Amino acid sequence: xxxxxxxxxxxxxxxxxxxxxxxxxxxxxxxxxxxxxxxxxxxxxxxxxxxxxxxxxxxxxxxxxxxxxxxxxxxxxxxxxxxxxxxxxxxxxxxxxxxxxxxxxxxxxxxxxxxxxxxxxxxxxxxxxxxxxxxxxxxxxxxxxxxxxxxxxxxxxxxxxxxxxxxxxxxxxxxxxxxxxxxxxxxxxxxxxxxxxxxxxxxxxxxxxxxxxxxxxxxxxxxxxxxxxxxxxxxxxxxxxxxxxxxxxxxxxxxxxxxxxxxxxxxxxxxxxxxxxxxxxxxxxxxxxxxxxxxxxxxxxxxxxxxxxxxxxxxxxxxxxxxxxxxxxxxxxxxxxxxxxxxxxxxxxxxxxxxxxxxxxxxxxxxxxxxxxxxxxxxxxxxxxxxxxxxxxxxxxxxxxxxxxxxxxxxxxxxxxxxxxxxxxxxxxxxxxxxxxxxxxxxxxxxxxxxxxxx
Amino acid sequence: xxxxxxxxxxxxxxxxxxxxxxxxxxxxxxxxxxxxxxxxxxxxxxxxxxxxxxxxxxxxxxxxxxxxxxxxxxxxxxxxxxxxxxxxxxxxxxxxxxxxxxxxxxxxxxxxxxxxxxxxxxxxxxxxxxxxxxxxxxxxxxxxxxxxxxxxxxxxxxxxxxxxxxxxxxxxxxxxxxxxxxxxxxxxxxxxxxxxxxxxxxxxxxxxxxxxxxxxxxxxxxxxxxxxxxxxxxxxxxxxxxxxxxxxxxxxxxxxxxxxxxxxxxxxxxxxxxxxxxxxxxxxxxxxxxxxxxxxxxxxxxxxxxxxxxxxxxxxxxxxxxxxxxxxxxxxxxxxxxxxxxxxxxxxx
Numbered sequence: 088x089x090x091x092x093x094x095x096x097x098x099x100x101x102x103x104x105x106x107x108x109x110x111x112x113x114x115x116x117x118x119x120x121x122x123x124x125x126x127x128x129x130x131x132x133x134x135x136x137x138x139x140x141x142x143x144x145x146x147x148x149x150x151x152x153x154x155x156x157x158x159x160x161x162x163x164x165x166x167x168x169x170x171x172x173x174x175x176x177x178x179x180x181x182x183x184x185x186x187x188x189x190x191x192x193x194x195x196x197x198x199x200x201x202x203x204x205x206x207x208x209x210x211x212x213x214x215x216x217x218x219x220x221x222x223x224x225x226x227x228x229x230x231x232x233x234x235x236x237x238x239x240x241x242x243x244x245x246x247x248x249x250x251x252x253x254x255x256x257x258x259x260x261x262x263x264x265x266x267x268x269x270x271x272x273x274x275x276x277x278x279x280x281x282x283x284x285x286x287x288x289x290x291x292x293x294x295x296x297x298x299x300x301x302x303x304x305x306x307x308x309x310x311x312x313x314x315x316x317x318x319x320x321x322x323x324x325x326x327x328x329x330x331x332x333x334x335x336x337x338x339x340x341x342x343x344x345x346x347x348x349x350x351x352x353x354x355x356x357x358x359x360x361x362x363x364x365x366x367x368x369x370x371x372x373x374x375x376x377x378x379x380x381x382x383x384x385x386x387x388x389x390x391x392x393x394x395x396x397x398x399x400x401x402x403x404x405x406x407x408x409x410x411x412x413x414x415x416x417x418x419x420x421x422x423x424x425x426x427x428x429x430x431x432x433x434x435x436x437x438x439x440x441x442x443x444x445x446x447x448x449x450x451x452x453x454x455x456x457x458x459x460x461x462x463x464x465x466x467x468x469x470x471x472x473x474x475x476x477x478x479x480x481x482x483x484x485x486x487x488x489x490x491x492x493x494x495x496x497x498x499x500x501x502x503x504x505x506x507x508x509x510x511x512x513x514x515x516x517x518x519x520x521x522x523x524x525x526x527x528x529x530x531x532x533x534x535x536x537x538x539x540x541x542x
Numbered sequence: 543x544x545x546x547x548x549x550x551x552x553x554x555x556x557x558x559x560x561x562x563x564x565x566x567x568x569x570x571x572x573x574x575x576x577x578x579x580x581x582x583x584x585x586x587x588x589x590x591x592x593x594x595x596x597x598x599x600x601x602x603x604x605x606x607x608x609x610x611x612x613x614x615x616x617x618x619x620x621x622x623x624x625x626x627x628x629x630x631x632x633x634x635x636x637x638x639x640x641x642x643x644x645x646x647x648x649x650x651x652x653x654x655x656x657x658x659x660x661x662x663x664x665x666x667x668x669x670x671x672x673x674x675x676x677x678x679x680x681x682x683x684x685x686x687x688x689x690x691x692x693x694x695x696x697x698x699x700x701x702x703x704x705x706x707x708x709x710x711x712x713x714x715x716x717x718x719x720x721x722x723x724x725x726x727x728x729x730x731x732x733x734x735x736x737x738x739x740x741x742x743x744x745x746x747x748x749x750x751x752x753x754x755x756x757x758x759x760x761x762x763x764x765x766x767x768x769x770x771x772x773x774x775x776x777x778x779x780x781x782x783x784x785x786x787x788x789x790x791x792x793x794x795x796x797x798x799x800x801x802x803x804x805x806x807x808x809x810x811x812x813x814x815x816x817x818x819x820x821x822x823x824x825x826x827x828x829x830x831x832x833x834x835x836x837x838x839x840x841x842x843x844x845x846x847x848x849x850x851x852x853x854x855x856x857x858x859x860x861x862x863x864x865x866x867x868x869x870x871x872x873x874x875x876x877x878x879x880x881x882x883x884x885x886x887x888x889x890x891x
Contacts, residue, residue, distance in 0.1 A: 376553060383557040383873060384564070385865050387831055391850050392858065396568050472715045476832045479717060480847060494718065498836070503725040504736065511725055515718035522713030530709060 096457055099535045109464075109527025116521060120339035127332055135336075135488045141327040143310070145198055148318035150509050159194035162286075164315035170295075172306075183297040183304055187311045191221075192288050196275045198314035202295060205243035205308045211235040212299030216246065216253075218277055221289025224263055226277060228253050239303070248273040248314075274314075322509040324493075325500040333488040334513055340401070340489050341471050341521050346463075347405050348470035352412030353463045359413065360420025361451050365428050365443065371421070378417055386411040390473070394482045401484035404477065408470055416462050420455060427451050457536045464529030468522030475518050490514035550877055554870045561866045562636055565859055570626035573855045576648065577622055585612045644860035649852045650845070659860040662845065667864075670834075670841030673757055674826035677764040682819050684765070685772025686808075692773065693780035694803055701777070708774030716767045720836040723763045734759040737838045760837040764830075775818065779811040786810075813883035817876040824872030 100106045134140035145164045154160045170185035191197075202216065216229040229252050233242055246253075253273045261268050265282050280287045293311055297304055321330040363374035393407045427433060428451065436446050477483055478491025479498070493514045497503075502510040589595050589609065599605040617623050624631055638645070644659035652662045692701035728736035735756050746752075783789060784807055792802050834843030842861060849857035 376556075379553055380557045380560050383554075383866065383870055384561055385862065385869055388846060388862050388865060389564070391831070391846075392565065392568050392862070395850055395853070396572060468713050472713075475715060476717065479715075479832060480835060481851075494721070498721065503721055504729055506725070506729060508725065511718075511721050515715065515722070518718065519710075519714045523710065526709050526713050 096532070096535055100531055103531040103534065105527045106531030109524045109529075109531060112520060112524035113528065116338055116342060116524060119335065120342055123335040123339055127335060131332060133486065135328065135333065136485060138326055141323075141329070143201075143203070143312055144323050144327040144329060145314050145316065145318050146323065146327055147325055147505075147507055147510075148316055148323045150320055150322040151317045152320065154317060160192065161317045162191070162193040162195055162197045162313070162315040164318040165189065165313040166310060167313070168308075168310040170309050170311075179300055181299050181304060183299075183306055185295045185306055185309045187293040187295075189291045189293065189311075189313060190289075191278060191286070191291055191313075193315075194286060195316065196278050196286055198316060199248045199272070199274055200277075200293075200314060201248065201312040202246040202293075203244075203308070203310045203312065204246075204295070204306050205241055206233065206297065206304070206306045207239065207241050208233060208297075208299060208304040209236055209239045210299060212297050212304050215296040215298070217294055217296075219292040219294070220277075221287060221291065222281065224281070226260055226263075227256050228273070228277070229256060241307075243308075248277075321513055324496060324502075324507075324510055326496070330493065330510065330513065333493050334490070334517060336488050337490040337493070337514065337517060338521075340487055341474075341518070344401070344405055344408075344474045344489075345467035345471040345521065345525065348408045348412055349463045349466040351405075352409045353416050353459050353466065355409065356413035356416030357420045357452065357455060357459050358447075360417035360422075361424040361447055361455065363417070364421035364424030365447055365451060367425075375418075375421065378414055381411070382414045382418075384411070387473070387476070390477060391480070391482060394477060399482055399484050401487055401489075404474060404484065408473060412466060412470065416459075416466075419458070419462075423455055423458065424451050427454050457532065461529050461532035461536050464525045464532060467525035467529075471518060471521055490518050546881065547878070550874055554874055558866060558870055559636070562639060562859075562863060563632070565862045566626070566632060566635060569855045569858060572853065574622060574626050576853070576855065577620070578617060580648075581616050581620070581622075582613055585609060585616065639859065639863055644863075645856045647849075647857045648854045650848060650854050650857055653840075659856045662857060663842070663860055663864055666840065666842045666845045669839065670826070670843065672753075673760055673839055673841060674764070674830070675823060677761050677768065678819075678822050678826040680761075680765050681768040681772055682822070684769040686776050686815065688769065688773035689776025690780060690803060690808060693777045693784065693807075694799070696781060704770070704773045704777065708770035711767050711770040714767060715832075716764060716830060717832040717836045719767055720760065720763050720833055723759055724836070727759060739838055739840045757839075760833065760839055763837075764833065772818075776811065776815060779814050780807055783807045783810045813880050816879045816883065820872045820876035820879065824868045 131140075143166055148164055149161060151163050154163070167187045167189065170187050173182075173184040173186070175182040175184070206212075206214075211232045211234070213230065213232050215227070217225055217227050219225045229246060229250065231252060233244075236242075249272065257273055257276050258268055263281065264276070264279070266279075266284050268276060271279075271284065275284065278286050278291075295306070295309065297306055319329050319331050321334055323329055359374065359378075363371045363378075366374075390404075390407055390411070394404060397403065424447075433446060433450050436450055441449075474483070475489065475491030475494070478489050479495045481495050481499075483489055483492050483495070485492070491514075494511065497507070497510040497514075586609070599608065614623075621631060621634070626632070642660055644663075647657045647659050647662060650662060651657045652665045654661070654665075656662070688700075688704050692698070692704045695701060724736050727733045737756070739756065780803070784803075789802060789807060792806060793799075797806075831843040831847050833839075834841050835847050838844065842865070845857065846861045848854075849861065
């Protein structure tokens with residue numbers, strides 16, 4: 088413990104493979120956090136629990152990269168918002184036409200399709216929706232007039248594929264198909280082959296036509312969502328949330344929780360222990376008894392009670408975790424300072440009349456720093472897992488999407504029973520990787536600080 | 543030695559009291575509100591059941607004030623008119639709790655339907671012991687064996703695998719591995735049941751068998767995650783001891799390596815190992831709240847979680863008290879054992 092200079096520690100550390108691995112993983116995690124903070128606007132993750140924000144995403148969609156490994160491709164979720172716009176004037180009738188091209192190359196039907204638009208018009212224009220399939224057949228999907236208005240008005244609407252009118256229109260065209268439509272949903276028919284009810288691959292063109300007598304009719308926002316079963320890099324959950332965003336945002340949160348808790352509790356424990364050890368006698372006895380009391384408190388039950396009765400804000404939670412974090416370190420720091428204070432230079436400083444606080448901070452604490460760094464690294468995983476555990480029980484801060492929270496939701500919606508591995512695996516792997524990075528760093532440091540274990 | 547034990551006992555008792563005080567302080571104000579609401583509800587329902595009382599009043603105000611006096615009277619009888627932090631009430635509550643009189647649960651009941659907190663606790667405790675204490679024992683046996691084995695040849699393949707497994711497994715949360723195990727072995731390959739609670743009544747003769755079958759998955763999970771760090775700890779103690787002078791001396795006089803490890807070194811590594819064993823055995827009594835919640839194991843941990851979700855305060859207080867008592871007893875035993883194995887501790891240095 089004595090006589091290790093920071094340079095030596097650095098050198099030794101760079102020699103240890105474990106330490107390097109740990110630092111590398113940590114660097115990647117930090118980079119991820121920075122990317123998350125810069126790339127994903129804070130508003131997005133504040134909206135994490137607002138279902139309205141995620142409405143255009145599919146439910147429980149598998150990550151899209153899964154398709155690489157599958158021979159039968161799962162339809163990807165597509166949000167088309169770049170229609171080609173045509174405007175045709177014919178005598179008095181004005182036609183605005185939005186056309187969406189879609190290359191459908193999957194072996195399963197999409198979940199649904201939704202057309203979302205807002206239109207500015209006066210009068211009562213007619214909205215027609217049709218699709219031209221790869222085999223050239225044109226299917227009329229919908230034809231309805233928008234609500235009548237004397238003056239210029241803006242009307243927003245979502246047309247779902249489950250709309251009864253679409254179903255009715257399709258059943259009128261059932262003679263084009265060689266199978267019966269019994270209980271088939273609209274998307275199963277639109278995307279089906281003629282001969283049998285199997286997905287037809289190729290280019291589809293969805294066109295939305297707005298007929299009116301007024302030349303100022305417009306479709307302002309126009310978005311066609313082909314509800315797939317695969318979405319994004321990490322898929323989505325039951326509430327249509329993009330898991331990639333949750334996982335990304337979980338990284339800075341986990342690092343924040345882990346580092347704050349461990350740094351604060353190590354500093355507190357270190358100072359507490361060193362002071363008790365240095366003072367000795369009555370002070371030491373009293374301080375260590377208090378330490379025993381905290382040590383004997385059952386941590387998790389108390390954390391649960393605290394978060395239920397006081398508050399589950401993430402910042403308070405960090406404070407609660409600190410209450411239980413400093414105890415062990417204080418014990419070790421005390422015994423170390425008991426040894427150090429017998430050394431000559433401490434005595435000398437004492438005799439020269441230096442203040443206690445100065446002796447502690449200048450002569451004893453620096454000796455303990457290597458140990459302190461090792462314990463910071465080692466205690467980070469515990470803080471992260473404990474917070475994740477509390478969140479998993481549903482006691483975490485609901486306004487932040489931590490990894491534990493995602494797992495809590497996964498458990499509530501029965502992800503295991505429904506085989507939704509992409510909801511269960513990544514958060515846990517992230518927790519483990521983060522923990523592992525710090526355990527590696529801590530163990531590498533520990534081996535340097537306690538050379539006995541190295542051999 | 544007597545003085546040592548006496549101070550320990552005194553400290554333990556003080557710790558127990560402080561824990562109780564903190565628990566009561568944290569839940570006390572909620573408890574009062576819930577109890578008072580209960581009284582109001584009771585009075586109102588008694589009066590609605592008995593329309594004759596309502597008819598005997600001429601005005602609404604009179605009637606309301608009658609109800610209010612009734613409520614106040616009952617609150618006074620139960621001593622709820624004083625705040626929960628009045629010394630008298632805290633004293634009475636703590637005295638009752640010390641005698642294991644936790645009162646009646648607000649919502650939860652035992653399987654037999656008793657709402658006495660004591661009944662509930664002592665029904666759940668054996669199940670937790672069955673799962674977690676068994677797991678702890680298995681873990682410690684595997685751990686001590688593997689740890690001794692890998693300290694025998696430091697740097698060997700066994701040592702490396704054990705150490706890296708220990709490090710990796712310690713950074714996975716047990717409950718997450720639990721979720722994965724349920725996902726894999728209960729749903730993907732349907733080998734084990736997903737819920738750990740058997741669905742046949744406990745009076746059935748095949749109940750024990752069903753319970754053991756339901757226990758398998760959580761047991762495997764806990765053992766799998768737990769034994770690595772045990773092996774690592776034991777290994778580190780052993781490696782430390784193997785460098786002590788007396789072992790070196792034994793080596794030089796030609797005692798066989800195996801004999802040194804399994805008799806001399808293991809004996810000297812015993813104090814810390816026994817301490818950890820005692821602590822983890824008592825820790826196992828609380829069950830792991832989260833693990834039990836994941837596996838739906840009907841033990842102390844899940845009871846605790848259920849009690850907290852519905853804010854069943856008597857159960858929360860009772861369970862916390864019981865857990866703290868077990869924890870303290872085991873610290874105490876660990877301390878005594880440590881003092882027995884390592885005489886240096888006793889002198890209080």
